[in-house]
Amino acid sequence: MQESIQTDVQTTEQTYLTVQGAEVPALGFGTYHLPDDQVYDAVSTALDVGYRHIDTAMGYDNEIDVGRAIRDSGVPREDLWVTTKLLGYREVLFHDNMMDATRNRLEQLDLEYLDLLLIHWWDGASDMATVLEYMSELVEEGLVRHIGVSNFSLEELQEAVRVSPVPIFTNQIEYHAYLDRSEMLAFCRANDVLLTAYSPLGQGLVVGDAVLSEIGARYGKTAAQVAIRWLLQQEGVSTIPRSANPKHIRANFDVMDFELTRDEIRRIDELEGPLMYRLNREGGAIYELRGALGPVVPDFLRERLVSVGGRVARLVG
Ligand SMILES: NC(=O)c1ccc[n+]([C@@H]2O[C@H](COP(=O)([O-])OP(=O)(O)OC[C@H]3O[C@@H](n4cnc5c(N)ncnc54)[C@H](OP(=O)(O)O)[C@@H]3O)[C@@H](O)[C@H]2O)c1
Incomplete structure (x- = not known):
């Protein structure tokens, strides 16, 4: 499933990762912290540019605008990957509350199913096997295609993989050039779990990095583009940069036409922030x-x- 997408920057190829037999667009669009009045425009621009993977959450309080942008874009539903998250508070994870909260996500997004539903963080108090059992019911009912987790420690992810009746599709965690996630990544790769890298730009922290800028200059790219490319060149890693700025939204998608060398990757691996x-x-x-x-x-x-x-x-x- 590869498609050529016409943007006003250039033609860019979306790349897909195969995880547990499903194809997920490697590069998605994040919507956390987008000002309320800019969510619709930002998601509309992203879909126009060619992003086909959108990340939102119950806690972002923006699903209605995300849903409107999706609907108005005219992009066929089957071409899109939509992820949302349930708040990790214990009461949200009770059976009936979880069913209601998931239906409410669908209603707000105006969708018939979710590609991926995550638990936003683990509260440490609920019984993991029971919560994941409830989530598997959502899959059985056809409301959700895949389930996953977010902000899980390695130990929590190991437990989730062990006790879940259906495969854990992803752990969505903070990952960028200033963070080492090699242990988590090794476990994810060994277990066919996608690592979804959130805050790929360190919430703006890495965009001024001198090493990333210097590497980018060789390819006519910015530090931000190099930071995103570095993630996408890692096996089993997807990422979801966010921007409210149409120029950045386009630039962040324009990262498929260059390849970092091993030496450049090693230099970025060694960055500490x-x-x-x-x-x-x-x-x-x-x-x-x-x-x-x-x-x-x-x-x-x-x-x-x-x-x-x-x-x-x-x-x-
Ligand atoms: N699961 C979780 O707990 C969790 C937590 C955090 C984030 N996330 C997800 O991950 C997504 C991305 O992470 P994030 O929002 O924390 O931060 P991020 O994507 O690392 O960084 C966003 C910041 O970078 C700036 N930026 C974007 N593109 C740029 C470019 N090309 N050049 C210069 N600056 C640029 C943006 O400003 P402009 O708007 O001005 O471009 C914004 O200030 C979120 O939106 C959310 O969907 C999930």
């Missing part, structure tokens, strides 16, 4: 705070965290 960022993400501060505050750590706290040795050491500012 700013110290503060690493301390927040890898030092465990965010995870520890989530344990204390619940899954949603407010941005203003996130930015001010400093951890040492995996413990939240202090807030800055």
Whole structure:
């Protein structure tokens, strides 16, 4: 299933990954944090440019506009891959609530089925086998084609794969040039689980990176395009950059006509990102705070965290 898509930048080939026998467009479009009044236009532009994979969530509160853009685009439903997510709160994961919440997703998106339904994060309190059993009912009923998870740790994903009655299609996690995900990726590859890389641009953090810019200059590409290309060249990785800017939406899709060399990939693998960022993400501060505050750590706290040795050491500012 390959198609040539005419854009006003150039003709670009969408590439597909085969996961558990299904074909999923490797490059999707993310919709988190898009201003309310820009969701419809952004998704419409993305579909016009050639994106055929759209990522949204119950928690983004934008599914009605995403659905309108899909409907108005005229793109046949069977050519599209639509992913949404259920909030990971325990009460959403009770049987009847999950059934209602999923029907509500379909209603808001104005779709008859979802290609992929994820649990947005794991609350740690529910019984995983039971929750995944409920999700498998959604597959049996034909409301959902595939089920998956998001923000699952390696241990949580291993458990999900072990206990789920239907295959776990993906773990959608933060992954970009400043984060090492090799352990998770190895497990995903060994188990035919797609790794969906969210925040592929580090929410804008990587677009000014000197190494990515230097590599990009060789191909007439930007650092952002190199960051996306680096993900797409990895076996079993899909990614879903977000933008409200039509120029960026087009540019982020225009990444199929160059190939990073092994040496360039190695240089990007070795990037580490700013110290503060690493301390927040890898030092465990965010995870520890989530344990204390619940899954949603407010941005203003996130930015001010400093951890040492995996413990939240202090807030800055
Ligand atoms: N499962 C989860 O918990 C989870 C969490 C986070 C994200 N996600 C998903 O992943 C998607 C993408 O991640 P994200 O939204 O966090 O961040 P991202 O895609 O890494 O970065 C988006 C930011 O990069 C900027 N940008 C985009 N293209 C650019 C370009 N070519 N040049 C320069 N700047 C550019 C955007 O600004 P402009 O609008 O100005 O272009 C925006 O500020 C989300 O939208 C969502 O669908 C999932």
